[in-house]
Amino acid sequence: MPLRPLIFDHGWLKLFSLVLAALIWFAVHASVGVDPTSGRKMTREFLQRPVLLLSESGAHQAFMVEPAYINVFVQGPVNLLNELKEQDVQVFVRLVEGRPAGAAPVRVHVPAGVNVSHFDPLTVTIRTVDSH
Numbered sequence: 001m002p003l004r005p006l007i008f009d010h011g012w013l014k015l016f017s018l019v020l021a022a023l024i025w026f027a028v029h030a031s032v033g034v035d036p037t038s039g040r041k042m043t044r045e046f047l048q049r050p051v052l053l054l055s056e057s058g059a060h061q062a063f064m065v066e067p068a069y070i071n072v073f074v075q076g077p078v079n080l081l082n083e084l085k086e087q088d089v090q091v092f093v094r095l096v097e098g099r100p101a102g103a104a105p106v107r108v109h110v111p112a113g114v115n116v117s118h119f120d121p122l123t124v125t126i127r128t129v130d131s132h
Contacts, residue, residue, distance in 0.1 A: 043117055044081045046072045051106065051124055052092040062129035063101075065093065070106060070121060076114040084114065093124055101128050 048069040072089050074081065090109040103123050108116045 040078050041075055042078050042081055043073055043075050044084065046074070046086060046089045049086070049089055049091045052090070053095055053126070054092045055095045063095070064127045064129050066125045066127065067121065070119055070124075072108055072119040073117040074110055074114050075117045080111070080113050084111070091119070093126065095126065101126050 049072050050069055051065045051067070053063055053065065070091055072091060074084070074089065076084075088111055092107055092109070093104045094107070095104075102125065104126050105123050106119065106121070108119055110116055
């Protein structure tokens with residue numbers, strides 16, 4: 001068989017094969033180095049996180065929080081949650097001037113990229129402590 005028809009015949013089919021091969025190469029090349037677990041989400045629990053009091057004033061009155069610990073559940077990418085430490089999940093209650101005692105909503109702060117799924121309880125009771 002002569003070499004010329006082998007190279008030049010059915011040019012459209014050969015061009016299509018070349019374009020398809022290039023597209024497959026680009027797809028494989030783009031996916032190399034991508035962590036397959038980075039897109040997966042998971043839930044992680046942080047049990048018995050202490051509730052901290054955040055005061056706006058310089059008052060030095062003693063307070064007691066009941067309950068003093070809450071459970072926090074967070075969601076996020078696997079790689080972020082594996083690196084998350086206990087101290088990265090901060091639980092606090094803001095003391096409002098004029099109403100420092102009573103029921104108060106709990107707030108939870110987590111790093112960017114991590115979402116708070118839920119926490120229990122949603123509110124705590126703040127009581128003043130008599131220092132006698």
